[in-house]
Amino acid sequence: MKFAIQVNASPCQAQAGESAYQFIKAALDMGHAIVRVFFYYDGVYHGFGGCRPPQDAPRPSQRWAELAERHGVDLVLCISAAQRRGLLTAEEASSAGLPPVPAAAGFRIAGLGLWVAACLQADRVIVFRA
Amino acid sequence: MTKKFLFIMGSAPLSGVQVQETLDQILTTAAMDQAVSLLFLDDGVFQLVRDQQPLRAGRKDIALIYQALPIYDVEDLWVETESLQERGLAQADLTLTLRPISRAELGGFVAGHDVVVHC
Numbered sequence: 001m002k003f004a005i006q007v008n009a010s011p012c013q014a015q016a017g018e019s020a021y022q023f024i025k026a027a028l029d030m031g032h033a034i035v036r037v038f039f040y041y042d043g044v045y046h047g048f049g050g051c052r053p054p055q056d057a058p059r060p061s062q063r064w065a066e067l068a069e070r071h072g073v074d075l076v077l078c079i080s081a082a083q084r085r086g087l088l089t090a091e092e093a094s095s096a097g098l099p100p101v102p103a104a105a106g107f108r109i110a111g112l113g114l115w116v117a118a119c120l121q122a123d124r125v126i127v128f129r130a
Numbered sequence: 131m132t133k134k135f136l137f138i139m140g141s142a143p144l145s146g147v148q149v150q151e152t153l154d155q156i157l158t159t160a161a162m163d164q165a166v167s168l169l170f171l172d173d174g175v176f177q178l179v180r181d182q183q184p185l186r187a188g189r190k191d192i193a194l195i196y197q198a199l200p201i202y203d204v205e206d207l208w209v210e211t212e213s214l215q216e217r218g219l220a221q222a223d224l225t226l227t228l229r230p231i232s233r234a235e236l237g238g239f240v241a242g243h244d245v246v247v248h249c
Contacts, residue, residue, distance in 0.1 A: 006247070041151055081151060112158040120131050120164075125245045 002033045004122035006115065007043040009130035011060050016128040017046050021063060023126070028071055036074040036118035037067075039107075040081055042130075047077040047107035048087060061104040068106030075107045076114055134165045136243035139174035144187050149177055152249040153195050160202035167206040167243065168199075169236075170228060175213045178224040196226055210236065 005024060009016035024034055039046050051061055067073045083092065086101055089109060093100035103109055119125050137156050141148045160166045170178060177196075184191050199205065209228035214220060221228065231239055240246055 040155070041148065080154060084147065112155060113162065115155070116159050116162045116164065119135070119159075119245050120133060125247075127247055129248065 001123045002035050004035045004118035004125045005037045006127040007039050008041045010042040010045040014130040016130055020128040034073050035122045038076050038115040040078045044077045044082045047103045049102040049104040065106035077107050077109045079109050079111050082109055132164055133244040135159050135245045136167045138248040139168055139170045140172045140248055142173040143177045150192055157202055160204050166204045170209040171213050178226055180225050
């Protein structure tokens with residue numbers, strides 16, 4: 001079965017991202033496919049490249065990067081939600097005269113149209129929210 | 131390909147930028163020629179109460195976006211009757227005309243859609 005996943009809450013304030021990650025791992029292990037993971041609302045904070053949790057804490061962004069690398073999962077940060085929260089690509093940063101704030105490894109930045117497209121391709125759509 | 135999308139509007143109007151971003155999602159979906167329905171539920175019914183002044187609360191006035199929904203062919207709008215009653219509201223307090231649905235009917239109603247996004 002093909003799943004489209006939306007993650008809607010930040011890693012620091014909610015369990016949504018963790019639940020989504022566990023679900024995706026289990027689904028892949030069982031031979032299902034993940035069309036796309038779309039990070040929206042505060043979910044885009046999963047893809048901020050500068051997050052530095054304390055040494056002894058788990059690093060969720062590393063696990064997302066592994067999902068992208070090992071399983072080819074398409075991790076997309078919504079561009080409008082990301083800009084609103086201060087994630088700036090090199091291009092946007094230079095036009096705003098600010099230093100860039102990069103996305104974490106494994107993530108790409110794109111528009112809401114990709115979310116709708118994922119819904120159309122998927123057999124099931126699951127939203128993980130706060 | 132067309133699917134039936136249902137957006138469940140369950141957040142109070144001044145929940146940060148939640149409602150604004152939900153409307154972005156709805157308009158994008160509608161612009162991609164999908165069948166879009168909205169259900170106002172729980173505190174989400176407050177989104178449509180008349181005469182709000184969100185600018186005074188530091189938020190964008192999004193009332194005009196609701197008025198623009200028909201331009202995007204988003205015209206299938208529902209409200210849960212109990213959500214209104216529990217908050218002392220009636221249809222006349224709202225800026226849009228919505229089709230009422232009872233709590234008991236919700237399960238079947240939601241099941242009739244392909245994609246359900248609770249916002």
